[in-house]
Amino acid sequence: MxxxxxxxxxxxxxxxxxxxxxxxxxxxxxxxxxxxxxxxxxxxxxxxxxxxxxxxxxxxxxxxxxxxxxxxxxxxxxxxxxxxxxxxxxxxxxxxxxxxxxxxxxxxxxxxxxPSVVRRGDLCLCVATGGQQPKLTAQIADELAERYGTEYEKLLQLLGKLRSEILTATATDPQLRQEALERLHEQTPKLLAMIRAELDPEPEARAVLNQLLRPWLSQSSPKEGQR
Structure with a gap:
């Protein structure tokens, strides 16, 4: 091939x-x-x-x-x-x-x-061996399915929701946007662990982002005399 x-x-x-x-x-x-x-x-x-x-x-x-x-x-x-x-x-x-x-x-x-496909919501993992070894392809796909469980679907739903909010809140500040997105990414292992423990990870993620975004949001809000 x-x-x-x-x-x-x-x-x-x-x-x-x-x-x-x-x-x-x-x-x-x-x-x-x-x-x-x-x-x-x-x-x-x-x-x-x-x-x-x-x-x-x-x-x-x-x-x-x-x-x-x-x-x-x-x-x-x-x-x-x-x-x-x-x-x-x-x-x-x-x-x-x-x-x-x-x-x-x-x-x-x-x-x-x-290819063999493993789907976890928006997460899509594909494996192919050029059509040469279908059984090996299926074996690797099974290993990926075990490694990446349904918790990744919930994780991506949360990350996608928060990412959309970050893009809106930092529309005029690309540097802050990048920093917020990186901070969100840093939280991924903790959020994933919470999902696996059947805990709600959203409050934890929002607390981190609110702390980061609050100074910028307060600066961009209209002053009392400017309303």
């Missing part, structure tokens, strides 16, 4: 087409739905979960042989059937339309591979 360029795509409300209806297709669709994509699945037989998603209106399911027209308006294409010749046809049709395509059984025939 050639060296690959890692990238995170915003596919929210963008059409992604999955050709195939087996377990691999189901995993691809699940990941696409997590990213809020619109999903079209084309296959002759579909797993029970794919059928359930279709019944719920979460995906468009077309139980028919692949045709190039199925790729209309797509942003990404996934060829994941158990028929190599069909996957080749999907890849060829996608390339003719200048669409990015992933080919499950022949990664070198596509434009990208799908």
């Amino acid at each position: 050639k060296p690959l360029y890692p990238i995170f795509l915003d596919i929210s409300d963008r059409l992604c087409v999955v050709i195939g209806g087996g377990p691999v297709a189901e995993r691809r669709v699940g990941g696409l739905l997590d990213a809020h994509a619109r999903v079209r699945v084309v296959c002759l037989t579909a797993t029970e979960r794919l059928q359930q998603w279709a019944a719920m209106g979460r995906i468009e399911l077309r139980m028919e042989p692949f045709q190039p027209v199925h790729l209309d308006d797509a942003m990404l294409v996934f060829a994941v059937t158990n028929e190599h010749t069909v996957n080749e046809e999907v890849a060829r049709s996608a390339k003719e339309r200048n669409l990015l395509v992933n080919v499950a059984d022949a990664p070198e025939q596509g434009h990208f591979i799908v």
Whole structure:
């Protein structure tokens, strides 16, 4: 495999087409739905979960042989059937339309591979071995999932909230903004430990930031005679 360029795509409300209806297709669709994509699945037989998603209106399911027209308006294409010749046809049709395509059984025939993913809210950890060692990829992903638990989702929610408030409060003072963001980052280990102990870390974080920002806020507030 050639060296690959890692990238995170915003596919929210963008059409992604999955050709195939087996377990691999189901995993691809699940990941696409997590990213809020619109999903079209084309296959002759579909797993029970794919059928359930279709019944719920979460995906468009077309139980028919692949045709190039199925790729209309797509942003990404996934060829994941158990028929190599069909996957080749999907890849060829996608390339003719200048669409990015992933080919499950022949990664070198596509434009990208799908890594193993560990999600903790906005934290997204991806592992890939260039399509060469899927089992090793899965093993490393499992290790990351154990290392980075659900507490990181709560941590990122809090940090994101406080960061937004810092940016607003220091809109005219870039130096103070940087100092406040660095101070917030320094608090990360303590906040994480509090979350793991099932304690609310927000008061602790706010106390540190308020102490830092109070002098600036008092200076920027209107004086009594200026109101």
